[in-house]
Amino acid sequence: MLTAALVGLPLSGRSTVLNLLTGAGVEVRAFATGRAETERGVANVPDRRLTYLADMYHPRKVTPAQLEVVEVPGLVRGSSEGAGVGNRFLAEIRTVDAVVHVLRAFTDARVPHPEGRIDPLADLETVELELLMSDLGVLERRLERLTTGKRKAADEAERRLLERCVAALGEGRSVRSLDLGAEERSLLAGFGLLTEKPAVWLLNVDEGQLTGDDPVRRRVQEAAARAGVPLVVLSAKIESEIAQLGPEERALFLSDLGVEESGIDRLARAAYSALGLISFLTAGPDEVRAWTIRRGATAQEAAGRIHSDIARGFIRAEVVAFEDLRAAGSMARARELGRVRLEGKEYVMADGDVVNFRFHV
Numbered sequence: 001m002l003t004a005a006l007v008g009l010p011l012s013g014r015s016t017v018l019n020l021l022t023g024a025g026v027e028v029r030a031f032a033t034g035r036a037e038t039e040r041g042v043a044n045v046p047d048r049r050l051t052y053l054a055d056m057y058h059p060r061k062v063t064p065a066q067l068e069v070v071e072v073p074g075l076v077r078g079s080s081e082g083a084g085v086g087n088r089f090l091a092e093i094r095t096v097d098a099v100v101h102v103l104r105a106f107t108d109a110r111v112p113h114p115e116g117r118i119d120p121l122a123d124l125e126t127v128e129l130e131l132l133m134s135d136l137g138v139l140e141r142r143l144e145r146l147t148t149g150k151r152k153a154a155d156e157a158e159r160r161l162l163e164r165c166v167a168a169l170g171e172g173r174s175v176r177s178l179d180l181g182a183e184e185r186s187l188l189a190g191f192g193l194l195t196e197k198p199a200v201w202l203l204n205v206d207e208g209q210l211t212g213d214d215p216v217r218r219r220v221q222e223a224a225a226r227a228g229v230p231l232v233v234l235s236a237k238i239e240s241e242i243a244q245l246g247p248e249e250r251a252l253f254l255s256d257l258g259v260e261e262s263g264i265d266r267l268a269r270a271a272y273s274a275l276g277l278i279s280f281l282t283a284g285p286d287e288v289r290a291w292t293i294r295r296g297a298t299a300q301e302a303a304g305r306i307h308s309d310i311a312r313g314f315i316r317a318e319v320v321a322f323e324d325l326r327a328a329g330s331m332a333r334a335r336e337l338g339r340v341r342l343e344g345k346e347y348v349m350a351d352g353d354v355v356n357f358r359f360h361v
């Protein structure tokens with residue numbers, strides 16, 4: 001299962017968001033206490049296609065896609081140089097697959113901001129600088145080894161690549177922003193560079209900042225568009241209230257806010273998508289289920305997600321796009337309309353493909 005890390009300054013709302021995503025029951029505190037462990041949990045990725053298929057098949061079980069979420073504690077200004085406990089956790093972020101930057105825009109006198117002012121873009125810069133410095137340290141140590149050791153021709157390509165990365169970081173640019181080929185990316189993969197990981201920004205706002213022309217929200221939206229990073233705007237406080245409601249009240253509450261979906265649901269899907277993941281679906285009277293694959297996975301790889309025997313004995317995949325199935329109203333009708341295709345091993349799966357694999361054992 002792939003992992004997304006919630007990263008941010010203390011008291012930005014990470015624990016609140018982790019609880020909302022995973023129901024992990026992590027303690028939420030109004031003051032930064034310095035006590036710090038990595039908290040983790042598993043989040044369901046909400047998918048309305050599953051609800052629709054469940055209405056169609058009345059299965060015994062509905063299984064959504066999932067991703068792991070961890071809260072990275074203790075990042076403050078100076079962490080990469082050993083301030084606070086942050087340095088330890090920078091190493092921990094190296095193992096995750098994507099980073100969610102939790103940015104505080106809410107104002108609350110009972111929750112003191114560690115830097116004494118509300119400025120989400122400045123907070124982002126503070127945290128990104130720590131990630132950048134940490135990457136710089138990793139690359140410089142490696143470069144030193146490459147230049148002082150016996151110089152091998154095979155190391156030359158790596159050395160040039162690392163120098164390019166170091167130059168970018170030195171100018172305050174992330175490794176993500178570099179235009180790298182597949183070979184270069186795989187050379188870098190082992191370093192777990194923090195600024196190379198896909199990112200999502202989460203702006204945690206007050207209720208009043210959710211709608212209308214809020215200048216803070218607008219500035220962050222513009223910066224996200226410039227950086228090409230997906231942005232989710234939500235109020236963790238309101239999301240916590242929504243989470244207490246039953247399904248009907250919840251729908252009413254959301255329609256009062258003028259939205260169809262809670263911010264937390266949007267966040268889960270944004271992180272899933274930033275991780276490069278899509279879902280294919282299987283449906284029957286036993287189970288309706290979303291299965292996670294990488295974007296670009298083939299039908300045979302998808303079959304292997306369910307069982308290695310299905311991949312090995314793969315004959316054909318019967319595939320219908322979810323939207324085609326919905327338009328047809330039933331699998332039988334979709335078949336009559338010629339919407340159900342037979343695909344081979346090499347077929348590249350699309351998000352929302354409803355699939356039945358034919359295989360021999």
Ligand SMILES: Nc1nc2c(ncn2[C@@H]2O[C@H](COP(=O)(O)OP(=O)(O)O)[C@@H](O)[C@H]2O)c(=O)[nH]1
Pocket residue numbers: 008009010011012013014015016017027028029030031106107108111204205206235236237238
């Ligand atoms: N007013 C307000 N308070 C919030 C919001 N999100 C979190 N908080 C509060 O801020 C404090 C710190 O939240 P927490 O999730 O523990 O932050 P963390 O340190 O980043 O894990 C807690 O008292 C939360 O109740 C919000 O959207 N609005």
Ligand SMILES: [Mg+2]
Pocket residue numbers: 014015016071
């Ligand atoms: Mg916390």
